[in-house]
Amino acid sequence: MDQANYRQVLIDKIEVPVEKGEVTAGSVKTAYLATGSGAPVVCLHGAAAGAVTYYKSIAALAQHFRVIVPDIVGYGESDKPKAPYTRPYFAAWLCDFFTALGIQKAHVVGNSQGGAIGLQFALENPDKVDKLVLVDSGALGKGMPAGAFISMFLLNNFPSATAGRMMSRYLVYKPENNEPDYVAYSLQVAKKPGGSNVFMQGRGAAVSPIADDELRRIEHQTLIIWGEQDNFFPIAHGEAAARTMPHAALHRIQEAGHLPFLDQPTAFNDALIQFLRA
Secondary structure (H helix, E strand, O other): OOHHHHHHHHHHOOOOOOEEEEEEEOOEEEEEEEEOOOOEEEEEOOOOOOHHHHOOOHHHHHOOOEEEEEOOOOOOOOOOOOOOOOHHHHHHHHHHHHHHHOOOOEEEEEEOHHHHHHHHHHHHOHHHEEEEEEEOOOOOOOOOOHHHHHHHHHHHHOOOHHHHHHHHOOOOOOHHHOOHHHHHHHHHHHHOOOOOHHHHHHOOHHHOOOOHHHHOOOOOOEEEEEEOOOOOOOHHHHHHHHHHOOOEEEEEEOOOOOOHHHHOHHHHHHHHHHHHHO
């Protein structure tokens, strides 16, 4: 099965009609998924695969919102240019994406590296962000386990089923919660030309810690969602951020890892929707 089919299998699991769109954000061809109506919610995935990472959450969100999920530059079906892949670079791309789709203001949801991008975007473009949701977010603490770094190195430089299984141990609480088609799509994205550019050229800059003084500048209502069993970024990062950010609260999800929307989709979706609708 080719890459497009793996992606389509995951899109079919969303169980509501989904638009597969493409725009040019600045100079970056950017693929995205969209569905639903109402206030816009932009969901940013982490450092793997693409928009389909949220396949278990899109339909639930679409009952209340216009859901827009891009393949972040460097991932999925979007362009993978040679670039610095720093937080400001990603935030500039996201601003261009908002402009390309005519989005004036949106709720922003970001997981892992996507959370770090959301934080930078909120700092640079506060008027474009309504509420902010950080899911096991990067940039809120230092470092990652050595095993996670080794797994990411292998996944990006020597993509294989073995590397995918190694990485899964750091992403989900139970291996069976990581859909095989999602793992396969992640591997095939990594094998595409430029698929390792974010890892090799970014060198982790996007998830380097944001200073507390910067976090205190974020005035948006913020929900920090964290899987209790996250082995990639410890929940202590989320606890510290909730104490530092002026309008932030921490929501823990039991029996969930770095991707709580895959481990506990109902609990995740309920917490997210309740916060955004409040």
